[in-house]
Amino acid sequence: MKQSHLFTKTRREAPRDELAKNAQLLIRAGYVHKEMAGVYSYLSLGALTLKNIEDIVRKEMNAIGGQEIRMATLHPSEPWKQTGGWDQVDVLFKIDSRTEKEYALGQSEEEIVTPIASEYAPSYKDLPLSIYQIGQKYRDELRAKSGIMRGREFGMKDMYSFHTTQEDFERFYEIVKQAYLRIYSQCGLVAKVTEASGGSFSQKISYEFMVLTDAGEDTILYCTECDYCVNVEVAGETKEGDTCSKCGNSTLQSGVASEVGNVFDLGTRYPKALGFTYKDEEGNEQYPIMGCYGLGTSRLMGVIVEALADEKGIVWPASVAPFTLHLVNAMASDEQAVMYADELYNLFTSRNTAVLYDDRDARAGEKFADSDLIGIPYRIVVGKEALAGNSLELVNRATGEVERLTKEELLQRFTSQSV
Amino acid sequence: MKQSHLFTKTRREAPRDELAKNAQLLIRAGYVHKEMAGVYSYLSLGALTLKNIEDIVRKEMNAIGGQEIRMATLHPSEPWKQTGGWDQVDVLFKIDSRTEKEYALGQSEEEIVTPIASEYAPSYKDLPLSIYQIGQKYRDELRAKSGIMRGREFGMKDMYSFHTTQEDFERFYEIVKQAYLRIYSQCGLVAKVTEASGGSFSQKISYEFMVLTDAGEDTILYCTECDYCVNVEVAGETKEGDTCSKCGNSTLQSGVASEVGNVFDLGTRYPKALGFTYKDEEGNEQYPIMGCYGLGTSRLMGVIVEALADEKGIVWPASVAPFTLHLVNAMASDEQAVMYADELYNLFTSRNTAVLYDDRDARAGEKFADSDLIGIPYRIVVGKEALAGNSLELVNRATGEVERLTKEELLQRFTSQSV
Numbered sequence: 001m002k003q004s005h006l007f008t009k010t011r012r013e014a015p016r017d018e019l020a021k022n023a024q025l026l027i028r029a030g031y032v033h034k035e036m037a038g039v040y041s042y043l044s045l046g047a048l049t050l051k052n053i054e055d056i057v058r059k060e061m062n063a064i065g066g067q068e069i070r071m072a073t074l075h076p077s078e079p080w081k082q083t084g085g086w087d088q089v090d091v092l093f094k095i096d097s098r099t100e101k102e103y104a105l106g107q108s109e110e111e112i113v114t115p116i117a118s119e120y121a122p123s124y125k126d127l128p129l130s131i132y133q134i135g136q137k138y139r140d141e142l143r144a145k146s147g148i149m150r151g152r153e154f155g156m157k158d159m160y161s162f163h164t165t166q167e168d169f170e171r172f173y174e175i176v177k178q179a180y181l182r183i184y185s186q187c188g189l190v191a192k193v194t195e196a197s198g199g200s201f202s203q204k205i206s207y208e209f210m211v212l213t214d215a216g217e218d219t220i221l222y223c224t225e226c227d228y229c230v231n232v233e234v235a236g237e238t239k240e241g242d243t244c245s246k247c248g249n250s251t252l253q254s255g256v257a258s259e260v261g262n263v264f265d266l267g268t269r270y271p272k273a274l275g276f277t278y279k280d281e282e283g284n285e286q287y288p289i290m291g292c293y294g295l296g297t298s299r300l301m302g303v304i305v306e307a308l309a310d311e312k313g314i315v316w317p318a319s320v321a322p323f324t325l326h327l328v329n330a331m332a333s334d335e336q337a338v339m340y341a342d343e344l345y346n347l348f349t350s351r352n353t354a355v356l357y358d359d360r361d362a363r364a365g366e367k368f369a370d371s372d373l374i375g376i377p378y379r380i381v382v383g384k385e386a387l388a389g390n391s392l393e394l395v396n397r398a399t400g401e402v403e404r405l406t407k408e409e410l411l412q413r414f415t416s417q418s419v
Numbered sequence: 420m421k422q423s424h425l426f427t428k429t430r431r432e433a434p435r436d437e438l439a440k441n442a443q444l445l446i447r448a449g450y451v452h453k454e455m456a457g458v459y460s461y462l463s464l465g466a467l468t469l470k471n472i473e474d475i476v477r478k479e480m481n482a483i484g485g486q487e488i489r490m491a492t493l494h495p496s497e498p499w500k501q502t503g504g505w506d507q508v509d510v511l512f513k514i515d516s517r518t519e520k521e522y523a524l525g526q527s528e529e530e531i532v533t534p535i536a537s538e539y540a541p542s543y544k545d546l547p548l549s550i551y552q553i554g555q556k557y558r559d560e561l562r563a564k565s566g567i568m569r570g571r572e573f574g575m576k577d578m579y580s581f582h583t584t585q586e587d588f589e590r591f592y593e594i595v596k597q598a599y600l601r602i603y604s605q606c607g608l609v610a611k612v613t614e615a616s617g618g619s620f621s622q623k624i625s626y627e628f629m630v631l632t633d634a635g636e637d638t639i640l641y642c643t644e645c646d647y648c649v650n651v652e653v654a655g656e657t658k659e660g661d662t663c664s665k666c667g668n669s670t671l672q673s674g675v676a677s678e679v680g681n682v683f684d685l686g687t688r689y690p691k692a693l694g695f696t697y698k699d700e701e702g703n704e705q706y707p708i709m710g711c712y713g714l715g716t717s718r719l720m721g722v723i724v725e726a727l728a729d730e731k732g733i734v735w736p737a738s739v740a741p742f743t744l745h746l747v748n749a750m751a752s753d754e755q756a757v758m759y760a761d762e763l764y765n766l767f768t769s770r771n772t773a774v775l776y777d778d779r780d781a782r783a784g785e786k787f788a789d790s791d792l793i794g795i796p797y798r799i800v801v802g803k804e805a806l807a808g809n810s811l812e813l814v815n816r817a818t819g820e821v822e823r824l825t826k827e828e829l830l831q832r833f834t835s836q837s838v
Contacts, residue, residue, distance in 0.1 A: 005484070005486075006486070007486055007536075007539050007540070007545070007548050007550065008539055009539055030539075033534075033535050033538070035491045035493075035494065035495055035531060036495040036520075039491045039493050039495070040491065041488060041489065041490040041491050041531060041535060042488060042489040042490075043488045043535070044486050044487065044488055046488075046489075047487055047488050047489045047552075050489070065424070067424075067425070067426055067463050068463065068466055069460060069461060069462050069463055069465075069466050070460065070461040070465070070466045070469070071460040071461075072454045072458045072459065072460050072572055073555060073572065074454075074458050074524075074557055074571060074572040075454065076454055076455040076458070090517070093514050093516065093522075094514075094515075095512050095513075095514050095524070096513075096515075097512065097559045098509070098559050098561060099559075099561060101455075103512075105493075105514070105524075112454060112460060115452075116452050116460060116462070117426075119452070120426050120427055120428055120449075121426070126426070129426055131426065136492060136555065138493055140516045140517050140518075142517060142518060152493060153491055153492065153493040
């Protein structure tokens with residue numbers, strides 16, 4: 001895409017009321033537009049980035065047998081009243097209507113997915129079953145904070161699974177856990193898995209996926225040697241400096257972390273409340289065991305910014321970035337440079353490499369600053385040496401490393417599968 | 420995808436309260452699940468179909484320079500109060516919250532997109548500008564009817580454009596019109612363009628795109644020779660049988676039709692209400708001319724069902740169908756047939772052909788009936804003749820035409836670009 005066509009522009013300053021680093025940078029770089037506290041629109045660059053995150057999540061959920069659907073977000077009140085959520089879930093938005101019908105806005109989809117699963121899984125032969133969607137969620141938060149990390153409207157992947165036994169749920173949970181860890185790894189993050197309290201939805205222990213970042217809202221204790229990790233909320237008397245109770249080889253460290261996913265063991269609560277039974281092998285009606293697996297897609301985008309950004313701006317991992325390459329013509333007023341850069345842009349795009357081409361009539365310094373702020377993984381600079389037929393500068397945004405490559409080397413590197 | 424893995428199943432009967440053909444068939448075939456009147460969830464097949472429609476729309480909008488974004492659906496009340504929509508738009512859902520803030524649910528996005536455009540288009544040099552999104556919309560309808568064609572929650576592509584002159588808006592409208600007609604054509608429909616009244620949003624004439632179908636909610640008068648077409652709502656004294664006022668060569672016919680898109684000339688109404696001005700070449704502040712271009716994606720899915728379905732079930736055009744091929748093993752209890760069909764399935768999927776493979780242990784007659792109901796464009800039948808090494812039956816769902824082809828011929832036909 002030519003940057004002259006991109007309707008957003010960078011800004012020097014973020015709005016004063018925006019305290020979170022992720023939102024400050026995303027607004028300044030033109031990824032998001034703040035509609036009000038906790039509600040953002042995703043502009044061209046933001047929509048591309050979010051789509052990439054969703055595609056990573058989708059691929060991993062499909063790979064473990066998840067079936068994608070799209071559930072309604074405008075919910076009838078009846079199932080919410082049946083499960084008790086209508087009165088118990090304080091963040092539930094409720095809507096009156098002209099027809100005197102009451103609606104809820106989806107903040108989670110147990111009330112919708114359970115009747116769907118019930119209709120199509122009348123027998124033990126239809127289980128296990130895992131269904132997911134990627135879509136908008138709504139929460140009536142008292143205080144929206146942390147930019148796009150904690151909003152009143154946000155993107156989420158929510159999967160729900162149904163099983164005949166607790167063992168089968170736990171087997172599937174392990175599979176989901178590995179898929180989640182692969183997702184975070186592809187997003188450039190290292191996540192730790194903690195046990196946490198189940199919140200208002202569940203009496204059982206739940207699992208949280210946490211990324212160490214100063215922007216986090218939780219404190220965790222983790223072992224520096226093994227994968228032991230616990231949220232201080234449920235850590236009891238365990239504290240920093242204690243010997244790890246799991247491996248015994250190291251002491252626990254404390255860190256501020258951000259939740260990037262969670263798993264709830266819902267037991268038979270929703271099937272019981274909503275009348276979902278299946279016939280077992282003996283023909284008896286049984287309630288299935290239900291699991292819920294959340295992963296906030298817009299939140300994840302915010303956490304990536306928090307965890308990887310530097311003083312110059314956003315730093316995207318290649319998997320998530322809106323474009324792979326930022327092609328910058330540093331000599332915009334030079335006709336020969338324009339022709340050279342145009343040709344390079346056409347070569348890349350004809351080979352399906354995602355390039356943002358800064359073809360604007362602006363100073364090189366301004367272009368480089370914008371490029372650093374926007375955070376595309378690699379920058380290619382068309383300058384004097386390129387025109388002299390020698391080489392182009394390739395800058396790695398994350399490391400700052402500069403290489404000099406010929407046009408042919410660049411084409412080979414960024415249009416093959418090896419990128 | 421193996422049909423044994425697809426969690427939905429077909430149903431013999433639609434729910435009794437579902438009167439619309441599109442919803443009856445889509446529910447029976449497992450595409451959608453009704454949550455309440457006017458609100459549906461899209462199950463695996465439905466989500467795939469809707470995605471295909473969205474991709475057709477997306478490609479055409481990008482081709483005419485539209486920039487895709489994702490706007491919030493939870494709206495602050497302030498811009499709605501500024502434009503008057505808060506009190507005037509009777510279908511607007513309003514939400515109270517714990518924080519005493521009032522919100523609206525997006526039924527259109529003028530109140531959100533205008534401030535976004537205003538921020539990034541301070542100068543005439545930034546115009547024209549066209550921005551669109553594909554997402555959910557909400558309307559507090561008194562009566563939800565016509566299945567997925569008229570809902571309280573529905574999918575929509577809404578584009579907004581901003582121009583310095585009326586002429587430039589009209590130039591762009593013609594471009595959008597051609598893109599819309601290409602979209603309908605790719606969806607297997609023939610659309611006519613009418614002039615209609617502008618509704619509550621606009622004092623000006625608007626344009627509607629109509630498809631002739633008995634499920635329609637409008638009556639149109641159209642010329643059988645030229646492209647003249649008018650909604651009877653604004654036809655004045657013009658009536659069926661009148662000589663066409665445009666070409667003079669033929670008489671007008673009357674028909675029931677369904678709206679599949681619309682264009683509103685919004686003038687400067689929203690820029691004025693929301694304070695969007697740009698600097699013209701002389702440095703004077705001006706209000707841009709604004710256009711709005713709607714296309715209901717879920718509605719379009721319903722109209723395709725209405726227009727193309729036959730007595731056996733749904734008939735999808737290949738561009739929209741959830742799968743290109745329905746591979747049916749008609750001898751599910753024959754080990755050799757299972758091996759043959761498995762191999763064929765693997766060959767197609769390894770070549771990226773979208774195949775639904777009916778590997779279920781069920782009678783051939785039941786499988787054929789399900790296949791007709793689901794409406795995938797081509798059915799390949801693995802039966803006795805295939806095992807004898809001769810040929811496979813290829814059935815065209817729309818025409819009923821049967822061909823006999825060898826395995827190699829089928830692979831060539833459905834794994835090349837020529838399909």
